Amino acid sequence: MQIEDAVPRVGALVTGVDVRSLTENDWKQLYQTWLDRHVLIVRGQKLTKPEFLEYSARFGRLKPHRVKKTHDPEHPEITLMGVTSGNSGSDKLVLDRGQGWHTDSPWDVEICKATQLYGLEIPSYGGDTLFASMHAAYDALSEQLKTKIATLKVAFGYGGRARTGIERLDPEDQKMPPAIHDMVRVHPETGRKSLYVNPTHVLSIVGMPEEEGDRLLAELYWYMLQPNAEYRHKWQAGDIVIWDNRCTVHSAAGGQPADQRRVHWRTTIMQ
Numbered sequence: 001m002q003i004e005d006a007v008p009r010v011g012a013l014v015t016g017v018d019v020r021s022l023t024e025n026d027w028k029q030l031y032q033t034w035l036d037r038h039v040l041i042v043r044g045q046k047l048t049k050p051e052f053l054e055y056s057a058r059f060g061r062l063k064p065h066r067v068k069k070t071h072d073p074e075h076p077e078i079t080l081m082g083v084t085s086g087n088s089g090s091d092k093l094v095l096d097r098g099q100g101w102h103t104d105s106p107w108d109v110e111i112c113k114a115t116q117l118y119g120l121e122i123p124s125y126g127g128d129t130l131f132a133s134m135h136a137a138y139d140a141l142s143e144q145l146k147t148k149i150a151t152l153k154v155a156f157g158y159g160g161r162a163r164t165g166i167e168r169l170d171p172e173d174q175k176m177p178p179a180i181h182d183m184v185r186v187h188p189e190t191g192r193k194s195l196y197v198n199p200t201h202v203l204s205i206v207g208m209p210e211e212e213g214d215r216l217l218a219e220l221y222w223y224m225l226q227p228n229a230e231y232r233h234k235w236q237a238g239d240i241v242i243w244d245n246r247c248t249v250h251s252a253a254g255g256q257p258a259d260q261r262r263v264h265w266r267t268t269i270m271q
């Protein structure tokens with residue numbers, strides 16, 4: 001098994017291993033690398049759905065995503081991204097861009113530990129996924145700003161104030177109340193602090209007038225992307241990528257050809 005850093009402050013690329021037959025030592029090394037690097041890419045895998053579920057479950061408890069329409073019919077813990085079966089029996093493309101920097105599922109009262117994607121069909125260009133370390137973002141704040149935000153809480157809702165993409169949810173799920181989380185998170189496994197805000201899902205800063213809250217958020221967003229702490233993943237079929245939602249943000253870069261498929265399986269993993 002070979003492991004190399006993707007960029008200096010985030011991401012690790014792993015080759016020369018089959019995740020279906022890891023030794024206990026390999027697994028420990030992979031998990032620790034993931035904690036240290038936040039985004040773990042294992043290349044060259046060939047998995048069935050049960051195998052992908054089994055490997056995902058090593059990281060934590062699997063939770064079916066709130067968007068039920070894209071669940072795999074047999075395995076609801078897998079979300080099918082990029083393709084769905086139409087009534088005609090032929091596959092049709094669906095939007096899966098997730099643009100805009102965000103962390104996954106901050107609108108859930110339960111913090112989402114990780115998301116894992118398995119790349120099956122990759123377009124000839126474009127379709128990259130971008131990642132950034134929110135430890136680096138927090139570390140870059142001034143001491144004054146760190147003190148100012150230390151005890152703040154943030155309300156999150158699916159699609160943010162614009163409720164972007166809310167129609168993907170079933171009607172009863174569209175009414176879910178906001179989730180409230182600490183703006184500064186202490187990572188439960190590493191003890192490191194990170195900034196937990198993103199421009200996609202934030203509704204407001206709890207107890208702060210809207211205008212003042214929006215000004216503070218705009219200031220914080222300037223710190224999200226730090227030198228050497230942002231990684232662009234160029235997908236290959238057979239890649240498995242898992243990221244730590246407690247200390248990273250990500251964004252789909254888009255830009256793939258309109259007539260090519262981009263298909264992934266996804267699992268959502270809780271603490």
Ligand SMILES: [Fe+2]
Nearest residue numbers: 098102103104
């Ligand atoms: Fe996402």
